[in-house]
Amino acid sequence: MTRPWHLGFGLILTAIAGYVDALGFIRLGGLYTSFMSGNTTQFAVALGHGQPQLALLPALLILAFLLGCLCGGALSALTPSRWGTPVILGFETAVVAAAFEAAVAAPDSGLASLMLALAMGAQNAALSHVQGFRAGTTFVTGALFSFGHKLALALARRGARYAWVGDGVVWLALLVGSLAGAVAYGRLALYALAIPAGIAGVLALVATILTARRASGTPTL
Structure with a gap:
């Protein structure tokens, strides 16, 4: 895969992260399936208020996400580098499909939410080998900061005029x-x-x- 394809894939994957996060937030009443900073805050607040029963679900979501990161990292390490993205995306597809089946079969079990967190954790490894590229991850705080920083430099004429566009597009995705x-x-x-x-x-x-196609020597865009 060439860099333009990676960029396109990354933006779509970022949009998927936002999509499942919105579903999780609505379904779970304020928790997330990909935004672990929010879940960590919810976990700490529940513990701080002496409500360990309310801390259980965010803790499980964090653990599921971490397990997904481990799975994605392991697949990336054990797979030839050029096949890393297809393999991790295949894993993510299988887990999200399983989450869909679990949601339909047992909508109140919470299993689907944990599977989505697992898939989102793995997704972060899909494009990890693309240097200097933020899209495809399940968090955009860094991209948003970079957007503002680069825009400030552009306005001050101390940086590239349009360097901020990429980070802005990631946030928009x-x-x-x-x-x-x-x-x-x-x-x-x-x-x-x-x-x-x-x-x-x-x-x-x-x-x-x-x-x-690339492995066989066939040109790609």
Whole structure:
């Protein structure tokens, strides 16, 4: 896969993170399936208020996300570098699809939320080898800071004029994905999870094709 493809994939993956986070936030009443800073704060507040029962779910979500990071890192380490992205995306597709099935079969069990956190943790490793690239992760605080910093430098004429655009687009991808997730949940309820599962599957298939073409020496865009 070439860098333009990685950029496109990264923006779509960022949108997926926003999408499932919006579903998780609505369904879980203020918790997240990809934004672990928020869950960590919720966990600490529950403990600080002497309510360990309310700290359990955010703790489980954090642990599931961490397990996903471990799985993504292991797959990345054990797979030839050029095949890392297709393999991790395939894993993410399988887990999100399983989350969809769990949500439909047992909507009140909370299992689907944990599976989504697992998938989002793994997703962060999908493009980790692309240097200097923030898209594809499940958090955009760093991108938002970079956006503001680069914009300030551009306005002061001390940096590249349009260097801030990329970071702004990453933040916008998360925003659009979150909005889409909220709208989809309002119309489809838990069946909305079929959408990110399908998109992740398409990305995994395209990544596999592109990687195979490059391995065989066939030019790619």
